[in-house]
Amino acid sequence: MAHTLTDEQRANFARDGWLVLRGALSEAEVASLQVWAAQVADWAFIDGPGLHHFEETDGGTRLARSEDLVPHHPGLRRFICDDAVIAWVGALLDEPAVLYKEKINFKQPGGAGFAPHQDATAYRFVDHHISVMVPVDPSTVDNGCLAFAHGHDRGILPNERGRIAPSVAETLDWRDVEVAPGDVVLFDSYAPHKSGTNRSSASRRALYLTYNALSAGDHRARYYADKEAEFASEGGSFDGERARISVNDDFLGKHAERPRRAPRKPLSDLLDRYKGERALQLYDEEVTELAHGLQCAALARREGASDAAIAAALLHDVGHLLIGDLFPIEQKLEKDWKHEEVGARYLSRWFGPEVTEPVRLHVAAKRYLVAVDPAYFAGLTPSSVRSLEVQGGPMSDAERAAFEALPGFEDAVAVRRWDDTGKVRDLQVPDFDHWEPLLRSLARA
Ligand SMILES: [Fe+2]
Numbered sequence: 001m002a003h004t005l006t007d008e009q010r011a012n013f014a015r016d017g018w019l020v021l022r023g024a025l026s027e028a029e030v031a032s033l034q035v036w037a038a039q040v041a042d043w044a045f046i047d048g049p050g051l052h053h054f055e056e057t058d059g060g061t062r063l064a065r066s067e068d069l070v071p072h073h074p075g076l077r078r079f080i081c082d083d084a085v086i087a088w089v090g091a092l093l094d095e096p097a098v099l100y101k102e103k104i105n106f107k108q109p110g111g112a113g114f115a116p117h118q119d120a121t122a123y124r125f126v127d128h129h130i131s132v133m134v135p136v137d138p139s140t141v142d143n144g145c146l147a148f149a150h151g152h153d154r155g156i157l158p159n160e161r162g163r164i165a166p167s168v169a170e171t172l173d174w175r176d177v178e179v180a181p182g183d184v185v186l187f188d189s190y191a192p193h194k195s196g197t198n199r200s201s202a203s204r205r206a207l208y209l210t211y212n213a214l215s216a217g218d219h220r221a222r223y224y225a226d227k228e229a230e231f232a233s234e235g236g237s238f239d240g241e242r243a244r245i246s247v248n249d250d251f252l253g254k255h256a257e258r259p260r261r262a263p264r265k266p267l268s269d270l271l272d273r274y275k276g277e278r279a280l281q282l283y284d285e286e287v288t289e290l291a292h293g294l295q296c297a298a299l300a301r302r303e304g305a306s307d308a309a310i311a312a313a314l315l316h317d318v319g320h321l322l323i324g325d326l327f328p329i330e331q332k333l334e335k336d337w338k339h340e341e342v343g344a345r346y347l348s349r350w351f352g353p354e355v356t357e358p359v360r361l362h363v364a365a366k367r368y369l370v371a372v373d374p375a376y377f378a379g380l381t382p383s384s385v386r387s388l389e390v391q392g393g394p395m396s397d398a399e400r401a402a403f404e405a406l407p408g409f410e411d412a413v414a415v416r417r418w419d420d421t422g423k424v425r426d427l428q429v430p431d432f433d434h435w436e437p438l439l440r441s442l443a444r445a
């Protein structure tokens with residue numbers, strides 16, 4: 001679709017305070033959005049980037065919102081900052097637009113809606129914004145679509161912490177706006193709107209992108225710095241009860257901490273990662289990621305290790321595959337994403353601590369081994385000695401004692417020894433399929 005709007009569309013927006021563009025995005029764009037939304041949801045559970053908020057629903061704790069995404073996701077950044085969406089907003093503002101903030105609301109089954117409000121009460125630094133709602137799933141009355149009312153030209157309506165006073169809200173003429181993937185809704189930050197609970201059995205995901213006029217300045221970095229500091233000090237809730245996911249007190253969901261375990265996925269999500277391209281990338285100069293894991297598993301089997309220890313050996317670097325798949329490449333170099341933590345959290349979808357803990361501890365186990373085993377230290381390569389210093393050097397006596405008290409520490413040390421050995425070019429070992437029954441038998445039903 002063209003990057004410009006017609007005079008009629010601009011006039012409708014000026015009259016109503018919102019504008020729906022039907023079929024504005026291509027099928028390919030919609031397909032990308034669906035993949036990206038799933039990637040962002042995974043970030044929430046494997047210590048990836050972004051700011052993530054949870055809510056308590058009748059079905060349990062659910063991801064409600066993820067935000068602060070564009071610095072970490074080139075595809076989303078292109079879609080949000082460089083393509084048609086920002087151009088449409090610019091057409092309505094009569095000047096170039098800049099991104100103010102971006103989020104994905106997941107509204108999973110049972111996920112709460114929003115009380116009647118105007119965004120203008122929540123957005124600091126600039127007094128006028130335009131937001132764009134981009135549905136990832138169909139958005140219907142049943143699953144809590146947006147409803148708008150006229151009144152964007154009446155300034156800030158009487159409200160309490162952003163919620164429009166009920167006596168005023170009930171006088172407004174609310175219109176449900178049902179949309180499908182490919183449609184786009186643009187709305188003014190003074191347009192009164194609300195949404196309902198998702199009463200369906202599927203998620204109602206949507207991007208909400210907020211922009212302001214270039215002449216009003218670029219405030220995105222400051223907005224997120226403020227928000228992160230504020231949420232950290234208040235624990236992400238209002239009065240410890242209602243989930244606080246926006247600056248306004250308009251979200252109707254119940255507060256929830258991040259769940260300790262990520263939501264289930266089929267085991268094929270894990271198995272496919274080892275059959276994909278990423279697993280064939282090089283682990284070091286000698287072997288691929290896949291070959292490295294397979295050699296570690298073979299070493300574990302040869303030493304008579306338990307099934308759980310074999311699985312930990314096979315999967316200990318799954319974090320490398322995830323970081324490669326889910327996190328943008330350029331981010332990998334800037335920050336240590338702690339592949340051991342990412343991997344352990346991911347594996348907790350299927351496996352208990354007997355598998356996840358050795359994975360989580362396999363990096364720390366190096367500092368342990370250096371402290372307790374002079375022969376181990378003598379065997380390190382020069383580059384491994386250098387990285388040891390960055391990692392904190394040998395463990396102190398107190399660190400050692402604490403490490404030995406952790407569940408799974410012995411298997412973690414064993415995994416580390418196999419890790420250091422399983423790097424032989426062209427070694428013949430059982431292939432990945434060989435271990436599939438073992439993984440299936442260990443995976444929680
Ligand atoms: Fe590793």
Ligand SMILES: [Fe+2]
Binds near residue numbers: 292316317419
């Ligand atoms: Fe490794």
